[in-house]
Amino acid sequence: MPIFEYVCDDCGERYEQIVLSKSTKISCPKCESSKHTIQLSVFAAPANSSKSSNGGSSASGAPSGGGCCGGACGCRN
Numbered sequence: 793m794p795i796f797e798y799v800c801d802d803c804g805e806r807y808e809q810i811v812l813s814k815s816t817k818i819s820c821p822k823c824e825s826s827k828h829t830i831q832l833s834v835f836a837a838p839a840n841s842s843k844s845s846n847g848g849s850s851a852s853g854a855p856s857g858g859g860c861c862g863g864a865c866g867c868r869n
């Protein structure tokens with residue numbers, strides 16, 4: 793499960809938080825402020841996964857050989 797590192801915008805406290813979902817409420821353990829900056833030093837999974845899926849879909853049509861066998865020409869059958 794993803795563990796994100798945060799820096800509190802109010803007091804500068806650094807803390808880590810396990811984020812089970814995007815609705816997980818993040819608050820500083822020191823001052824309980826909800827203002828924070830995410831440090832993506834551990835995982836950058838959300839940004840990378842969406843980026844690679846976009847790149848993968850566009851790249852799949854780009855190669856000449858792979859594009860032909862992708863199903864459009866029916867050569868796999």
Ligand SMILES: [Zn+2]
Binds near residue numbers: 800803823824825
């Ligand atoms: Zn704080």
